[in-house]
Amino acid sequence: MIGIIIWLIVGGVVGWLASMVMRTDGQQGILLNIIVGIVGAFLAGLLLGGGSINEGVTLMSFLYSLLGAIVLLAIVNLIRRGSVR
Numbered sequence: 001m002i003g004i005i006i007w008l009i010v011g012g013v014v015g016w017l018a019s020m021v022m023r024t025d026g027q028q029g030i031l032l033n034i035i036v037g038i039v040g041a042f043l044a045g046l047l048l049g050g051g052s053i054n055e056g057v058t059l060m061s062f063l064y065s066l067l068g069a070i071v072l073l074a075i076v077n078l079i080r081r082g083s084v085r
Contacts (some may be wrong), residue, residue: 011037044068
């Protein structure tokens, strides 16, 4: 149960930071921030092998999650608008 809560909290923070970097914060709510953060963290963990937040939140796992969420938002913006901001 604690693992799910940690995923939601870290996912929300990572998604929010990624939306601030990509300047899409005003267009999405907290639910989309959490989804983008969790999916971005999962994809970055698969592609980069940078560890998982299940093993504990480290600086590297947080940065990999942030990078994954930023890339995910860039792809969503590219599909939605045809250009990355």
